[in-house]
Amino acid sequence: MAEIQAQVEASALLPDSQPNDPQPTKDPAEDCTENGRSVGWESSEGDQYFAKLRRNADKSDKKSATYFYKFMRVIGREIDKATNAFKAQRVDSTSPAILDMCMAPGAFLEVALKKNPGSHALAFSLPVSSGGYKSVLASDLDAKRVFLDVTMLAADMDMDLIPEGHEDEKFLPRQLEEGMLFDLVICDGQVLRQHLRPPFRETREATRLIITQLALGLQHLRLGGTMIVLLHRLEAWNTVNLIWMFRKISWVRLFKPKSGHAKRSSFYMVATNVDSQNPEAVEAVKRWKRIWRIATFGSDEEYGKVNLYEDTSVETLLKDFGPELVKLGKTIWKTQANALAKAPFMGKQKPE
Ligand SMILES: C[S@@+](CC[C@H](N)C(=O)[O-])C[C@H]1O[C@@H](n2cnc3c(N)ncnc32)[C@H](O)[C@@H]1O
DSSP states (O other), X not given: OHHXXXXXXXXXXXXXXXXXXXXOOOOHHHHHHHHHHHHHHTOHHHHHHHHHHHHHHTXXXXXXXXXXXXXXXXXXXXXXXXXXXXXXXXXXXXXXXXXXXXXXXXXXXHHHHHHSTTOEEEEEEOOXXXXXXXXXXXXXXXXXXXXXXXGGOTXXXXXXXXXXXXXXXXXXXXXXXXXXOEEEEEEOOOOOTTOOOXXXXXXXXXXXXXXXXXXXXXXXXXXXXXXXXXXXXXXXXXXXXXXXXXXXXXXXXXXXXXXXXXXXXXXXXXXXXXXXXXXXXXXHHHHHHHHXXXXXXXXXXXXXXXXXXXXXXXXXXXXXXXXXXXHHHXXXXXXXXXXXXXXGGGTTOOOO
């Protein structure tokens, strides 16, 4: 069990945010988490603990994949029990369609397919040969599995012409036809250290992965559909803005599974009844695609200027969304604070 725990926790590394992001709000539970985090960061035992988790997470053989699958299934069921997220909300009598942007080993997709009788799925995942996780999704489930690097879906991201001589030539043809719609979209992608990719992608990969999942997921979400999205650091500027944007077009809940994610900054956003045709949604898809182009083809200088949410001021965000964010985040911060207080590398110190 320790090995399984290790792999799942390591899957929640690599927060997509910067240490200097504006910190829009403070809450007692957050203070507690911050305190727990700083004690953890100063602890060399903490470094060793997380290094071991990372080593375990890099194994992708059959045995590890099965362990990881079972543990992800525990997490999936925990999310579903708390939020009913995996139940597609139907607007007509067609069979529910599910899109999983980063499926392997496939546990969330299994939970979703079983929860929605008669449903079918399209599932992308990084090929094992590129360093991706192995899929152990049962072969009798109705899922079309396509192994590819989603961040290279250039045509789907509206980039048909690739600049000549570009360093990375493995750009992919269209996979999602216009008008192809899904009732439930799962965005649980996690950048993997063992994913072989050209050096220019290193610092940009977390951004490229999350915005590709979000752009294609929201673009192909049926009106009133559900999105489940893995996020990191609730107090980071980009994360807060993203949640605020979804809050304008859907019913948002945040959930931090106690299994696997408790000590990490990671958590899930469950957005239901999403108005995917709302101008805010359409604009967000366009913005994510624009940023993907800069992150993929732009110079370091161009990429350095990228600001996912350039139009928002901290004051406006605090005024319009601050109190609600605190409400949404309370349990997330509290869960992490409690877990950090009990972490093996924290010695006898407890958050104040
Ligand atoms: C946390 S795991 C997903 C677990 C899955 N939700 C489950 O329940 O079994 C993260 C996944 O993201 C995939 N991934 C990472 N980078 C990717 C990329 N560029 N394209 C496609 N998949 C990617 C990994 O291969 C891995 O399968």
